[in-house]
Structure formats: C-alpha cells, structure tokens
Amino acid sequence: MRRPIAETDARRLLSGGPVTLVTSSWHGKQNVMPAAFVTALSFDPPLVGVAISPTRHSYDMIRYSEQFALNIPSRRLLHHVQYLGSVSGADVDKLELTRLPTFKATRVEAPLIEGCVGYVECGVEDALRTGDHVLFVGQVLAASADAEAFDGTWLVEDDDEKPLHYLGVNRYALLGPKMEARIPQPEEGREKSPEEAFEEQMEAAREEEEKRREGGEKRPPEERESS
Secondary structure, eight states: OOOOOOGGGGGGOOOOSBBBEEEETTEEEEEEEEEEOOOEETTOOOOOOOOEEEEEEHHHHHHOOOOOEEEBBGOOOOHOOOOOOOSSSTTHHHHHHTTTTOOOOOOSSSOOOTTTTEEEEEEEEEEEEEEEEEEEEEEEEEEOOOOOTBBSSSSOOOOGGOOOOEEETTTOOOOOOOOOOOOOOOOTOOOHHHHHHHHHHHHHHHHHHHHHTTGGGOOHHHHHOOO
C-alpha cells in the first residue's frame, strides 16, 4: 500500500547517495558543511553541482573564493558529519572545534579532511538560483580516492572503506553487497499467455514431425516396403 508524501519531502525519495563534506577557504578562514544535494552534471568538461542555501556560511565562502572541495566520508566520521550540520561556521571554527585533521589539496585552497575515502577539487564555473538554494557548478580540477575503497567503482568490501550515504534527518547507511547486472532477454521474467504456450507446443510438434520425415530411412524395412 502506498502512502502520500508531502511535496517538500519528495527529496527524501532521492536520498541515499554519498553524503559530502564541502570544504572552502577564503581570506585565511576555512569552513566545512555536510551537503546531500550533490550531483554529477557533465562528462566533458567534468562538472559537478552542489546546491547550497544562501543562508549557509559556506555559500559566501564559495561565492567569493570560487572554489570548493567535496570530501566523501566513511562511517568513521558518522557522528562528525551529523554534528557539522548542526552548527554554523559563522559562529565557530568547525574544523578547529572538532579537531578534524586536514591536509592540503592539490589544486584549490580548500582543505581536505582525513578519514574520507574520496575527494573532488572544484573551481566554480557558474552559480544558478534554484528555488531557495543556489547550484554551484564546479569544474573538476583534481580527484582522488582511497585505493582500498575505489577502483573505478566503489569496492564495497570493507565497511570501513565504504562511503557514508545519507538517508535524511539523522539516518545514514552503507552500501550493501555488490551485484552485477546483465541484459534481460525479451521474454525473460514474463509469464506466457495460454495462446503463446499452445503455439510453442504446436511448433515443437511440427519440428518433431519434420525430424521424423527427414529420418524416414531409419524406419524398419517392413514399414518402408508397405509405404
């Protein structure tokens, strides 16, 4: 049975992707905020988008610096991720408060956070107003991932090396067992109608009769003489 969902909660149906910690730097100040509204936008050039409310401190940091980094945390940072979304960088230095260790990025000034399994460094290409958020379009300048977590796709073998996925509110999850898909055959997974089943039986009977006729010389001699 289906139940109705408020229009403003429809976004929850799209939840389940990796949560990201968006880091930024401007005039010697650094900030970090968790973001779930993140998506790939283009293969060539490689573009990603992150939607941030103008009420967030990170909005001004990214708007003025025109740079940001996406840090993809593992479950080791579960409680940090939730906490970082509950305080504002306008009031406290979140990185100093949480004492999360960071290291220098290769192409942007935004710091990268240790304990994550993937990193994407971006330069802002555009900013589009989308309702009560602004979509920052970032061109990927550099990307890296933990070799034990990613080899072109997430490996999902070690729970400590899986990306943390956000379900909404304060609920998170990890990816489950890996599955490999195959192209289904046209008739696969569909029950045959009585007509189709009868036609298959008739076709099998016709094939059997054809084989019998082609193998007529194998009949007993007396049967051949009487025919």
